[in-house]
Amino acid sequence: MKSDELFALLRRRGVLWPSAEIYGGAQGLYDYGPLGAALKRRVEEAWVAWFPGLSHDYYVIEPAEILPEAVVRASGHLENFTDPEITCEQCHASFRAETVLEKVRPEGVDGLSPTQIAEIVSARQVRCPNCGSAALSVPRSFNLMFGMDFGVTGKERAYLRPETAQGSYLSFARMWDVGRRALPLGIAVVGKAYRNEIAPRQLLFRMRAFTQAELQIFFDPATFPVPFDSVRDERLPVLRVARRSAGEESPELVSAGDLAASGGLPEFYVFHLVHSFRFFRDVLRYPADRIRLFEKSDAERAFYNRIQFDIEVRLESLGGFKELGAVHYRGDYDLRRHSEGSGRDLSVTLSAGTKVLPHVLELTFGVDRNVWALADVHLVKDGERTIWRLPPYLAPVPVGVFPLMAKEHAAYALRLSDDLESQGISNRYDEAGAIGRRYARMDEVGTPFCITVDGRTLEEGPDRDTVTLRDRDTRSQERLRVTDLVARLRPALVAPRPRRA
RNA sequence: GCGGGCAUAGUGUAGUCUGGUUAUCACAUAGGCUUGCCAAGCCUAUAACCCGGGUUCAAAUCCCGGUGCCCGCACCA
Numbered sequence: 010m011k012s013d014e015l016f017a018l019l020r021r022r023g024v025l026w027p028s029a030e031i032y033g034g035a036q037g038l039y040d041y042g043p044l045g046a047a048l049k050r051r052v053e054e055a056w057v058a059w060f061p062g063l064s065h066d067y068y069v070i071e072p073a074e075i076l077p078e079a080v081v082r083a084s085g086h087l088e089n090f091t092d093p094e095i096t097c098e099q100c101h102a103s104f105r106a107e108t109v110l111e112k113v114r115p116e117g118v119d120g121l122s123p124t125q126i127a128e129i130v131s132a133r134q135v136r137c138p139n140c141g142s143a144a145l146s147v148p149r150s151f152n153l154m155f156g157m158d159f160g161v162t163g164k165e166r167a168y169l170r171p172e173t174a175q176g177s178y179l180s181f182a183r184m185w186d187v188g189r190r191a192l193p194l195g196i197a198v199v200g201k202a203y204r205n206e207i208a209p210r211q212l213l214f215r216m217r218a219f220t221q222a223e224l225q226i227f228f229d230p231a232t233f234p235v236p237f238d239s240v241r242d243e244r245l246p247v248l249r250v251a252r253r254s255a256g257e258e259s260p261e262l263v264s265a266g267d268l269a270a271s272g273g274l275p276e277f278y279v280f281h282l283v284h285s286f287r288f289f290r291d292v293l294r295y296p297a298d299r300i301r302l303f304e305k306s307d308a309e310r311a312f313y314n315r316i317q318f319d320i321e322v323r324l325e326s327l328g329g330f331k332e333l334g335a336v337h338y339r340g341d342y343d344l345r346r347h348s349e350g351s352g353r354d355l356s357v358t359l360s361a362g363t364k365v366l367p368h369v370l371e372l373t374f375g376v377d378r379n380v381w382a383l384a385d386v387h388l389v390k391d392g393e394r395t396i397w398r399l400p401p402y403l404a405p406v407p408v409g410v411f412p413l414m415a416k417e418h419a420a421y422a423l424r425l426s427d428d429l430e431s432q433g434i435s436n437r438y439d440e441a442g443a444i445g446r447r448y449a450r451m452d453e454v455g456t457p458f459c460i461t462v463d464g465r466t467l468e469e470g471p472d473r474d475t476v477t478l479r480d481r482d483t484r485s486q487e488r489l490r491v492t493d494l495v496a497r498l499r500p501a502l503v504a505p506r507p508r509r510a
Numbered sequence: 511g512c513g514g515g516c517a518u519a520g521u522g523u524a525g526u527c528u529g530g531u532u533a534u535c536a537c538a539u540a541g542g543c544u545u546g547c548c549a550a551g552c553c554u555a556u557a558a559c560c561c562g563g564g565u566u567c568a569a570a571u572c573c574c575g576g577u578g579c580c581c582g583c584a585c586c587a
Contacts, residue, residue: 013580021521021538033560033577086587153587171587207511207585215586311587393549414546441540445548452548461547477547484548
């Protein structure tokens, strides 16, 4: 489905719509409706079960969304989260200052003010890379963070967090004591991050307020033991830098063992890459042949990342592979910067007596992007019917309960709906229209199971208190006792989780 | 940010060029009749010209500004 059509469907069904619509909308902001909010919540729950579920020493916290200026100065966001831009007055093309100046100033423009950049442009007679004109504008400096006054004096500055990870770094010292004073230690955050994007576009793929799920694993660089044998034979669809520079865009299947042995990647990194891949393939159920692990080159990744693979999924609506998650080996950059910035030594003493500044492995996941991808991948047309083949444990409404005939079976069906709800089976009751139309409605919102109360349910005899259970994907029906429903449904509604190391 | 295109019920649309009756049609939604396990049929109802200004006797239609969406460029620590 193209993105327009998909978005129209999601709007109509109450999954998602533009924010502040009655005022004409606000760029880069979207609201989730009932179905979208429920779906997003289930995706977050599945993520928490899977990633923080990898170890007893991984914790989920909820840090503040507002960062004092000192924090973003230390993290580098204040100076680096900006893009000095130069615009050509002649042809109206615009470029990063760094690009325009790369010949006359190969060391880059970090730390230069817009005025200094303008002076270099005029002194060196730099011309537009596009049309050759000398009519280049003074660069604007634009910080991608939302800043605000903080406190009553208005003198203090603070910023909405541009990524959730900072909260984990800030909490590390406290968590070292709350946890077992051992490495590895994992700190996960699921929450909003904010970026004042220049050109928000492609719906949920570049928003100004978006939800990230990130696990920061702090570890001793000398040793990060992982049960590597449990993943050694997994074959991963990787697209490495060497293969990319040969012009290839399709991934090749390489075993985890080979990636570590001859591929030059540490075992702990490959281990977590496998678990990330499995989450996308086995939990979100994106088809394996639509997933690729895209290695970022030195030039492409942030300077502090030592290894970076983006997890990409091919989306029909957006016409190509899109980044939905990533695995970053960030080294000791974060704790070192915050040690320097705060004056507090964040290195720790291990039980063996050695003192180390932990390194960070970051597993990051874009929640909103995956909500969109789950629609793109699993929402399919079958003739006249539209079916959202979501994994059952992600379905916003997992169960529908219908009376075959409203007049005769409604009372029983309503009671059944209530009973299921109180036993933790979330469901929707519907008696409007023909039964086939109700099934179709539920197919479209991804409900995997529909229960129908009919004449046999109410009759005396062997079928008393039995109902039909209809499957969304096969459309097959089975007849079973009402008392067996919960045991039958519950296992399908629990997201998978890995075995703990 | 730049350039181009577009904006009509919940959704998709006709009408705009060439200003003029009660703004077209389909689907969806709600109610009724009928039917009773996969979007059936009939009747009825709800519901729209993105926002602001201008031109005109008269604006969905022409002009200006804004907002939003799409495409390309640029950007995405």
